[in-house]
Amino acid sequence: MSINVRGTLAVLAGCVAAAAGAAGASPAVAAEQVPVTVPLGGLESALQTDVPDVSTAAPLLTPGTPEGPRFEKSHVLPQGLVPKLPLGTELPATHAEVPLPSLVASQDLDRVGVSTEGSAVHTETAGASVNPPLTGPRAERLGVPDVSAPQLALGAPDVQARPGADVAVH
Template identity: 40%
Template sequence: MKRTTRGALAAAVAGLAAALGATATATPAAAAAAVPVPVPLGGAETALGTELPEIAGELPVPTAGAPEGPRYTEGRLLPDRTLPQLPVTGGLPGLDVRQPLPHLLGEGFDHAALDAPAAGLRTLTPGLALDTPLRAPAADGGLPSLGLPRAGVLAPVVETVPSAGLGVGPGL
C-alpha cells in the first residue's frame, strides 16, 4: 500500500472516530426531557442583606413524533385522514421555590416551600378528513357515482396530569 493511500485511510479513520466521539458526547444532552433553570439570587441577598427565596425551574424540551400513516377505507378515493394528526410530547414547566421564614409559625418551621415538578404533556395537532364528491367505481365495472363532498376537522388533543405541593418545615 502506498504512503499516500495509508495517509488518506488514516485521515478518514481519524475523522470517523472524531465524528463518533462528538455524537456520543452530544446524545445525552439532546436526549434530556427537561432543562434545569436555576435562578441565582446570591448577589441580591448580599446587596440587600436579607435572605431571599431559592428558586429553580425546569423547561421541558418538546419532541415531535411520527404521524399515523394513511388509512384507506373501502368506498373512498382519499384516505380516512387526509391530513394526519402529529403527536407532540413534552411537558409543563416545573418550579421549586423555598422561602425562609424567621420562625413566624413557631420553632419548628423555618421555610415555606412550593414544589411543582415538570409534568408530562402529550398533544395531537388538529387533522383534516376530506372526501371527494366522486365515489369509488362499482364492483361490476360501472362508472363511479357522485355524492356530496365531505370535510371534517379532527380535534386537537391535550393530555397532562400536573401536580404541586405546598408546605412548611424545618431547615432550608
C-alpha cells in the same frame, strides 16, 4: 513519494482516526429537559433581604410518529390526509422556597416551599380529512363514480397530563 501515494495515506489515516474515535464514543442521548435555576443571589445582596430559591427545567418536545393516511373504498381521497402529530415531553420537577417574615416568635417557621414532581405529557396536534363530492369508482357503473355530499372532518387536538404539587411550611 508521489502525490497519489500521499493522498492515499492521508485518506487511510483519516479513516483510521475516525474509526478509533467512533469506537470509543457512545451514541448521543437527547435530553428531555434543560435545567433552569433562577439566579436571585444578586438581588439578595442588593436588597439586604432573603429572596426565594427557584429551580426548574424547560421541557423539550419529542415528536412521535404520525399515523399515515388510510384508504377506504367509499372515499376518493385517503382519510387522515393531514395526520395528527403526537408530541411527548415531561413536565419538569419544580422547587421554590419563599422566605417568610418572623410572624410567630415561638415557632421556627421561616420558609414556604412549593414543589411539583415531574409528570409525563402526551399531546396530539389537530388533523384533517377531506372527501370531494364523488365516491370511488363503482363496478356496477363500469368504473364511473357516484355523486355524494362533500365531507370535511377535523380532528381535535389532545393534551394528557397528571401534574401535582406539594406546599410545605419549614
